[in-house]
Amino acid sequence: MKFSVLALDYDGTIAREGVLDPEVRAAIADVRAQGITVVIVSGRVLSDLKHAVGDLGCVDAVIAENGAVLCFRNGYSRLLGQPPPEIFLAELKRRGIAFSSGQCIVEADASFAQSILAVIREFELPLVLLFNRSRLMVLPQSISKATGLRAALRAFRLSAHNAIGIGDAENDHDLLMACELGVAVCWGSRALQAVAEEILQGDGPSAVAAYIRQAARKGRLPPDRLSRRSVTVGTTVDGHAVTFPIRGYDALITGGPQSGKSWGTGLLCEQLILQGYCVWVVDPEGDYSTLESLPGVVVMGGGASPPAPGELARALRYPDVSVVVDLSRVPFQEKREYINSLLPMLASHRRSTGLPHSIVIDEAHYFLHEPNVFQLLDLDLGAYTLVTYRPSDLHPDLCKAFDVIVTMRMNDPQSLEAILAMSHSGVSAELKAVIENLAINEAVILPGPVTEKTLLPFKLLPRLTPHVRHRVKYFDVSVGEGKGFVFTRNGNAVAAPARSLREFVAAVTSLPPEVLDGHAKRGDFSCWILDVFRDHTLSSRIRKVEEQYRLGHIRNLGHALATLVRERYDLPTNINVPR
Secondary structure, three states: OEOOEEEEOOEOOOEEOOEEOHHHHHHHHHHHHOOOEEEEEOOOOHHHHHHHHOOHHHOOEEEEHHHOEEEEOOOOEEEOOOOOOHHHHHHHHHOOOOEEEOOOOEEEEHHHHHHHHHHHHHHOOOEEEEEEOOEEEEEEOOOOHHHHHHHHHHHHOOOHHHEEEEEOOHHHHHHHHHOOEEEEEOOOOHHHHHHOOEEEOOOOHHHHHHHHHHHHHHOEOOHHHOOOOEEEEEEOOOOOEEEEEOOOOOEEEEOOOOOOHHHHHHHHHHHHHHOOOOEEEEEOOOOOHHHHHOOOEEEEEOOOOOOOHHHHHHHOOOOOOEEEEEOOOOOHHHHHHHHHHHHHHHHHHHHHHOOOOEEEEOOHHHOOOOOOHHHHOOHHHOOEEEEEOOHHHOOHHHHOOOOEEEEOOOOOHHHHHHHHHHOOOOOHHHHHHHHHOOOOOEEEEOOOOOOOOOOEEEEEOOOOOOOOOOHHHHHHOOOOOOOOEOOEEOOEEOOOOEOOHHHHHHHHOOOOHHHHHHHHHHOHHHHHHHHHHOOHHHHHHHHHHHHHHHOOOOOOHHHHHHHHHHHHOOOOOOOOOOO
16 A cells, blocks of 8 residues: 555654754655655644744644644644633633643643643533643644644545554554554553554654655555454354455455345445545446445446546545446447556556555456456555456456455356365365355355465345445346246236346236235235345335335336336336346
């Protein structure tokens, strides 16, 4: 993952007795010349910091007063919190409590903590106490070093997920938690070291200078130090959470048709998006458009023509925006050509800017089976999640590159062989049996470099967003023998079983109302959709239609049922149903 942002505490981290270390100053200049944005995040008031540092133009921005004041290198500053209430300051003076104040912060000796807390309680003020060694800071409830840093990065259009934060004291906890990699210096707070991903060894600020130069040379955040960041995808039989690291790996999600691949992939995308990562989904079949209900997600495309390159380039400028590139209505050959140009563009942009954080490619077998696969993907980025029901069709060299492999139920012999060949477990017979017998909401993680060393079966978590299956593909797919919907009247079958949604729509729009009547009153339609297709959303909507019909509120039941199915799969209402 690209290292783009350096957030530095001041006193005790890069300064001794208030003076910025000369080696740190030189290192900051060097890493800024490499394109890394540097922000000082301090508890000091801005005027004190200017006096101590001198020219604040040596960094890109300063966060002062523990997150309350943001100042850019051009001199423009913003107050992010509210000034301290006059009634509060007056009461501190009346009680003889020695303090100093800035634009927002109030500082005092830590020995006054109980007295100041009593004032806050008495006047019911929205203020909090924060300790920094022997000093006490009083701030509005919503202010911290993390909120100040996020405000600065928003202005720069940068992400804290590309940031290294370095601090030394009690008031740096939020700073380290906000950054993707939190580093505590070994000469500082032990409590801070206990929660940091990395402890910087040395005896003072010069060690920080060496550290940031080394990090800039690598250019990426070390994946082995990102233990705090993970996604939870399910639970084991005994109830333990199943997680794996967010970044620094390439993943494969596979399984047979209707096995839950898109469900599981959508679940992964939801978790990343809700943690603030920038996710781009290449969506050839229109499975992921419902992710747009999550904050910061936009769907681009969805028409007969794919999104223009300029539209995509503009979207890539925003680290808090995730994109679903919907190519479901693009002709197949044009779709392939478009993806062949889209993937190198995403890889190049990620290498230069760090965005997007994650690239998801559905139906990967259609686009990643030829020798040019490594011209399309930059697997060194550790950013890809590929999704396919035909892993055997992926390029053989690509199959060797996956760090994480998650598979749902699979019965196709050729695909099973491909999965077994990728496994690091050496227990092919056991793995084959597990994969063939997975339930619709179950999956297994294969042993691999960043996962458990044994097979890990688990049950998928629920999704937050609705799941839309491949629109035309699942409209036409035939269900297994004995699972079709049998239309009956007085206990006798009146038509051939409907073994696909297309056949179901054709039947309900052509059969006499008296045939549909009994099924609707018993709730047969909604039960069939749920039991056979596992489509909870469509089943729920059909159940409501059945209820409305029983109450006499629906006159044309067949039309109502057909409309719901068509809308669910985003099909035009005038689609030619018979085939």
